[in-house]
Amino acid sequence: MSEIQLKLDDLHMAFGGVTALAGVSLEVRRGEIFSLIGPNGAGKTVLLNCINGLYTPQNGRVVFEGEEISRLRPFKRARLGLARTFQKIELFKGMTVLDNIRLGRHIHLRTGLLGGLVYVGRAAREEVEEREFIEREIMDFLEIQHIRHKIVGMLPYGLQKRVELGRALALNPRLLLLDEPMAGLNLEEVEDMARFILDVNEEERWRVTCLLVEHDMGVVMDISHRVAALNHGLKIAEGPPEAVQSHPDVIQAYLGEAQDLYATRR
Amino acid sequence: MPLGGDGTLPAADVPRDLTIPRLFLQVAQRHGDRKVAMREKEYGIWRPITWRQYLEHVRDLTLGLIALGLTRGDKVALMGANRPEGLWAEMATLCAGGVAVWLFQDCLLDEVQYIVDHADIRFLIAEGQEEVDKGLAIKERCPKLARIIWDDPRGMRRYGDPCLVGLQEVERLGREFGAAEPRRFEEAVGAGHGDEICLLFYTSGTTGLPKGALLTHHNMLTMGQNMLRVDPCSAEDDFVSFLPFAWIGEQMMSISCGLWAGFTINFPEGPETVLHDFREIGPQVMFSSTRLYEQMLRSVQVKHLDATRLKRSAFQAAMAIGGRLADLKFARREPPAWLRTLGVLADWAVHRKLRDHLGLSRIRNAYTGGSAMGPEQFRFFHAMNVNLKQIYGQTEIAGISVLHRSDDIKPDTVGKPIPDTEVRISETGEILSRSPSVFLGYHKDPQATAAALRDGWLHSGDTGFLDGDGHLVFFDRTKDIIALSDGTRFAPLYLESRLKFSP
Numbered sequence: 001m002s003e004i005q006l007k008l009d010d011l012h013m014a015f016g017g018v019t020a021l022a023g024v025s026l027e028v029r030r031g032e033i034f035s036l037i038g039p040n041g042a043g044k045t046v047l048l049n050c051i052n053g054l055y056t057p058q059n060g061r062v063v064f065e066g067e068e069i070s071r072l073r074p075f076k077r078a079r080l081g082l083a084r085t086f087q088k089i090e091l092f093k094g095m096t097v098l099d100n101i102r103l104g105r106h107i108h109l110r111t112g113l114l115g116g117l118v119y120v121g122r123a124a125r126e127e128v129e130e131r132e133f134i135e136r137e138i139m140d141f142l143e144i145q146h147i148r149h150k151i152v153g154m155l156p157y158g159l160q161k162r163v164e165l166g167r168a169l170a171l172n173p174r175l176l177l178l179d180e181p182m183a184g185l186n187l188e189e190v191e192d193m194a195r196f197i198l199d200v201n202e203e204e205r206w207r208v209t210c211l212l213v214e215h216d217m218g219v220v221m222d223i224s225h226r227v228a229a230l231n232h233g234l235k236i237a238e239g240p241p242e243a244v245q246s247h248p249d250v251i252q253a254y255l256g257e258a259q260d261l262y263a264t265r266r
Numbered sequence: 267m268p269l270g271g272d273g274t275l276p277a278a279d280v281p282r283d284l285t286i287p288r289l290f291l292q293v294a295q296r297h298g299d300r301k302v303a304m305r306e307k308e309y310g311i312w313r314p315i316t317w318r319q320y321l322e323h324v325r326d327l328t329l330g331l332i333a334l335g336l337t338r339g340d341k342v343a344l345m346g347a348n349r350p351e352g353l354w355a356e357m358a359t360l361c362a363g364g365v366a367v368w369l370f371q372d373c374l375l376d377e378v379q380y381i382v383d384h385a386d387i388r389f390l391i392a393e394g395q396e397e398v399d400k401g402l403a404i405k406e407r408c409p410k411l412a413r414i415i416w417d418d419p420r421g422m423r424r425y426g427d428p429c430l431v432g433l434q435e436v437e438r439l440g441r442e443f444g445a446a447e448p449r450r451f452e453e454a455v456g457a458g459h460g461d462e463i464c465l466l467f468y469t470s471g472t473t474g475l476p477k478g479a480l481l482t483h484h485n486m487l488t489m490g491q492n493m494l495r496v497d498p499c500s501a502e503d504d505f506v507s508f509l510p511f512a513w514i515g516e517q518m519m520s521i522s523c524g525l526w527a528g529f530t531i532n533f534p535e536g537p538e539t540v541l542h543d544f545r546e547i548g549p550q551v552m553f554s555s556t557r558l559y560e561q562m563l564r565s566v567q568v569k570h571l572d573a574t575r576l577k578r579s580a581f582q583a584a585m586a587i588g589g590r591l592a593d594l595k596f597a598r599r600e601p602p603a604w605l606r607t608l609g610v611l612a613d614w615a616v617h618r619k620l621r622d623h624l625g626l627s628r629i630r631n632a633y634t635g636g637s638a639m640g641p642e643q644f645r646f647f648h649a650m651n652v653n654l655k656q657i658y659g660q661t662e663i664a665g666i667s668v669l670h671r672s673d674d675i676k677p678d679t680v681g682k683p684i685p686d687t688e689v690r691i692s693e694t695g696e697i698l699s700r701s702p703s704v705f706l707g708y709h710k711d712p713q714a715t716a717a718a719l720r721d722g723w724l725h726s727g728d729t730g731f732l733d734g735d736g737h738l739v740f741f742d743r744t745k746d747i748i749a750l751s752d753g754t755r756f757a758p759l760y761l762e763s764r765l766k767f768s769p
Contacts, residue, residue, distance in 0.1 A: 135309035146538035148310060195421070202423070 005030040005065055005209050006051070006175060012059035013046055013233075020046040021057065022233035028175070033201050033210045035220045037244070038230035039253055044213045045087060047230070048177050051211070052084050053077045064175070079107055081174030085164045087183060087213075093153030097163050100152055101138055104170030105130050137205070138166045142196060158189035165196060175209045176200065182216045194219050221245065229253065280491055280702075285458040285483040287361040289525050294321035297528060301501060306350050307535040307543055315350055317528075323350075323437065325451045327358035330440030331389065332454065334413055334431070338363030341385045341466060345369045345378075345400070346393025348507045348533050351417050351433060353520060355391045356511070360464050360483075361455050364389075367466045367478075368512035371397070377476065379404040381468050385478060385709060386410050391433070394418035395425075402427060460484035466709055467514060467661045478709035479661045489664035489703035490522025492684040496669055497631045499527035503550040504628075506532045508540045515635060518665030519553050545625030553633040559654070562624050563643055584616035588649030595648060596676055617650040626652050633657050635666065638740065638763035641677035648675070656680040658740055662724055663687075664703040668738045679737035689738055690723075696744060697730045698723045729757065 006028040013021040020043045028034045036044045049055040051062055053074035062070045069077055083104070091100050108130065115123040139145050142162050147155060152163060161181060168176060181197065182190050200206045214220050220227060221241045228238040231253040237244045244250055297303070297317035304315045315323075336342070342359040344366060346352045359366045367385050369378060371393075378400050382390065390401045392414060401414040405427075416422060417433040444451065460483045468476040505524065509516045520531055529551070534543035541561075570581050587608045594601045601609070621627045632647070635657040647654040658680035659666030668689060670681035683689045687701035704724045707715030718725050729741040741747065742757035749755045 132309070135311075140309060143536075145310065145535050146542075199421070 003030045004028070006211070007063040008047070008051070008060070009063065010060040011047070011050055011057045011062070013043075013050060013055060013057045019233050021050070021060075023060070024230065024233065024235050025060075026228060026235065026238075028209060028211055029226075030209055031201070031207060032225040033197065033212060033223055035212045035214055035224040035227045035241075036230060037214070037217070037220060037227060037250075042230040042253075043233040044230055045179055048084060048179055048211070048213060051077075052082050052177055075107075078171060081171070082177065083168035083171040083173035083175075084177035085161075085168050085179060085181060087180040089157075089160050089164055091152045091160060091164055091167070094151065096149050096151055097144060097147050097155075097166075098134070098149060100163055101134055101166045101170050102130070104167035105134060107171060134170060138169055141169075141199070142166050158185050161185060161189070161193065162196070165193075169200065169206075169208075173208055175211065178210060178212045178214075180213055180215060182214055182219055190216065190219065194223055198223055217245070280460070280484065280487045282460050282484065284460050284487060285360075285455075285462070286464055286486060286521065286525065287357070287455040287458060289487065290324070290357060290361070291321070291452075291455050293317065293525055293528050294324075297501070301528065302530050304350050304353070304531040304533065305547075306533040307539070307546075310535070312532070312546070320350075320354070323354045324357045324361060325444065326437040326440035327354055327433070328361040328440065328451055328454060329443040329447075330436035330438070331358055331362045331364070332450070333439045333443040334389070334436065336362050336364055336389060338457065339463075340364045340388045341367055342389045342391060343367045343369055343382055343385070343387040344391045344511070345371060345373070345397040346391070346417070346511075347371060347537070348509075348511060348516075349393070349417075350533060352393070352511055353531070355415075355433070356521075359389075359391075360458075361451070363454060363458055363462075365463050365466050367468070368510075368517075369468070370510055370512045373400075375400060375403055379407060380475065381478075382408045382411055385466055385468075389413050389415065391415045392417075395421035398422070398425065398430065405429065458483065460487070463706065465517065467512075469661055477711055477714055480706040480709055481661075481664050482706060485664040485703045485705060486517070486522045487526075488686065488701070489518060489666065490526050492686050492701070492703070493518070493666060493669065494523060494526050495685050496671065497551075499523060499529050499551055501528035503527065503529035503630075504532055504547050505529050505551055506534065506540075506544050506547050506549050508534050508537075508544070509554060514659075514661040514665050515553055515555075519551075522665070541625070545623070548625055548628045550628050550630045551633075552629060552631075553635065553657075556634050556637050556639045559632075559634055559639065559647065560643065563646055566620065566624070580616055581620075584612035585646075585649055587612040588617060588651065589645060592645050592648035596645075598674070613651055620650050621652060629653065631655060631672075633669075635659065638759055640763045640765070644677040658738060660724075660726055660728075662705045662718060662726075663699060663701060664705065667699045667701060667703070674735075674737075676733075676735075676737055678739060679733060680740050681738065682736055683738070689732070691731055692725075694744075695729045695731065695741075697726045697728045697738065697740070699726065700724065 004027050008024060008026040011021045011024045024047060038044055046055065050057045053072060057070065061068055064080060069080065109126060111123040111126055139148060142165065144162055144166065147159060152160060181193050185193060197210060200208045201210055224241050226239065227241045227244040229236050229244055229250045236249040236253060237247040294317040299316045299318045301317055302314040303317040303320040305312045342364045344352060344355055356366045367387065369381060382404060388410060390411060392398045392401050394416065398414055398416045405411055414430050415433055415436055416430060462482060463480050464483045464486060465481045467479045469479060505519060507516060507520050511517065524531055532547045534540045570578060591601055591605060591609045629652055632652055632654045634654060644654060653672060655670035655675060657666045658668040667687045668680050668683050687699060689697065689699045692698055700723050707719060727744050729744045729747055730739050732738055742759040746759065747755055747757050
């Protein structure tokens with residue numbers, strides 16, 4: 001549990017005159033669920049974007065499993081075992097559920113375009129193996145067999161969120177970045193999603209470290225091992241969930257939003 | 267004597283000492299690896315299980331249950347979805363001499379507790395975490411419950427209660443036990459008698475507490491056989507199992523008819539995929555409540571409104587032709603040659619494709635039971651050449667007692683009694699029936715038993731009458747019948763079902 005898997009060192013990120021991150025340092029340990037909280041505009045999503053490479057921070061380093069990845073392109077980071085989901089679903093809406101998840105599996109395919117065209121021997125074998133992985137480990141696990149061949153854009157929001165998690169898992173990640181996985185879900189869907197995150201984190205099969213950005217405090221307090229709070233691009237607190245929740249600076253940051261801090265659907 | 271299978275009619279009488287396990291053993295040994303007993307769609311693929319594999323699982327589970335302390339006559343509760351494991355566990359319970367009690371998956375905690383306590387359940391076989399949770403929650407209050415057996419490992423990693431044991435572990439125990447006592451399984455199967463109780467069914471307790479109907483091996487076997495004497499099935503047929511096992515209709519198809527005919531039982535991937543999986547299998551025989559047929563009809567009506575004008579008029583024309591043919595069929599009159607020709611054309615152009623879309627392309631007999639179906643809805647299926655038949659029966663008579671014959675279908679009736687079954691109407695209009703399949707009585711309820719069973723006649727609590735052709739017309743539950751101020755009595759259900767097609 002104590003081994004550091006992801007280390008952020010003094011990250012700075014500004015857009016014109018707006019400072020989104022003003023020197024954030026964090027350490028995420030292997031095997032934990034680490035949550036980031038903070039009011040709107042605190043810099044949580046920017047931080048995730050810096051980790052998976054959508055943004056390049058102007059200053060500071062991102063170290064993943066001992067290797068500095070701050071300057072790597074996003075697809076290279078994905079190959080190292082970083083996967084993420086988005087606050088506003090970023091699936092291919094015109095494609096089927098299966099095709100979306102297959103896409104997440106793409107980096108594990110070794111056959112190229114030519115092999116795929118001929119489709120004999122290794123290419124065909126690999127396709128069958130990968131399909132089996134998807135059916136066993138993802139479709140069955142996330143209970144989305146019944147929508148396998150449905151077009152993603154036609155599905156209800158809660159199921160789309162689940163498909164997005166499925167695509168991230170298809171990567172077989174070692175670190176999963178989850179940007180507000182509960183946003184827009186009803187109570188039952190929230191419970192399902194929390195169970196999936198716990199399973200991914202705890203099941204021997206997965207053992208994935210999770211970095212979670214979430215507003216639903218009930219969920220954050222229930223499932224996180226450690227929590228950090230951001231405000232105006234600065235880390236204002238870090239520690240076990242209860243300690244962060246009762247930290248005076250955190251309450252201060254949410255001042256006027258006290259309702260929000262304790263907002264939960266239970 | 268050939269026992270089912272091979273498409274031959276089963277012999278007319280069932281030996282009194284024949285039990286379900288004994289028949290199962292004969293059928294499984296006869297088919298071995300040559301025939302598929304069941305299929306389950308899992309991970310998107312249909313996976314076959316042959317009769318030999320079915321027998322092996324049942325043997326291991328039977329011995330495992332005996333090793334865990336199951337003795338003859340013990341009650342075993344089962345809770346779960348339609349999966350091969352559910353059927354294995356039920357068959358293993360019967361093989362070990364136990365009595366299977368299926369509970370509906372959505373049973374509330376209070377009901378589960380009442381049934382587990384009332385039936386003196388010792389073993390609970392639960393599919394997954396949800397069912398295990400129910401079992402653990404009532405365990406304190408049901409001291410007789412000794413073991414909870416679970417099957418699906420999802421979410422079960424933190425469960426450490428010593429009464430829990432996995433289904434695979436039970437099979438492993440059974441294999442060990444079988445190695446030490448290789449004849450034990452055959453002995454257990456041979457020990458039973460047809461008059462022993464095999465199933466205990468709790469009827470829904472909408473009024474008061476649920477009552478447990480006790481059914482013997484002989485009840486189940488005679489019922490299945492008499493039904494197959496009307497509509498034979500062969501070992502080549504497919505059946506899709508998707509209604510709850512806790513419903514007698516599913517038991518009568520999967521257990522009674524399934525063993526006699528030896529057809530393949532197919533289990534869909536999940537409740538959401540039933541219609542899709544159903545179409546992939548295209549079964550020859552199906553039995554469902556009215557709801558599924560209504561759902562099919564609705565989907566056709568909706569899609570027809572969305573179709574192009576050409577398709578819409580083709581559909582309407584074909585339905586008009588099919589409808590007239592169906593009316594003549596119901597009236598048992600020969601259609602004129604020109605109408606028959608049009609009928610062939612309509613079938614080729616429209617009905618064939620419609621049946622394929624609904625998964626009914628190979629259907630030989632489709633049964634509907636449970637609640638009344640409107641005559642217009644019934645006519646719709648016959649118009650597109652689906653041989654839909656009404657059946658009537660209740661748990662207390664092991665499933666069904668009355669059934670339409672293929673050449674004698676009337677949309678207003680539920681048909682004629684199956685062989686070995688007598689039906690008559692009492693002075694008060696109650697439907698009474700008598701057959702070898704009539705149950706033993708209600709568990710621990712002599713009062714209700716005395717009310718339902720009088721001189722061997724089963725008093726159904728339903729009102730109806732027999733028409734001039736000997737068809738039974740089912741009105742409604744007697745207690746639902748309402749009298750007008752002038753004394754005229756009418757059945758709301760009878761009227762409602764006749765208005766279902768009205769917009």
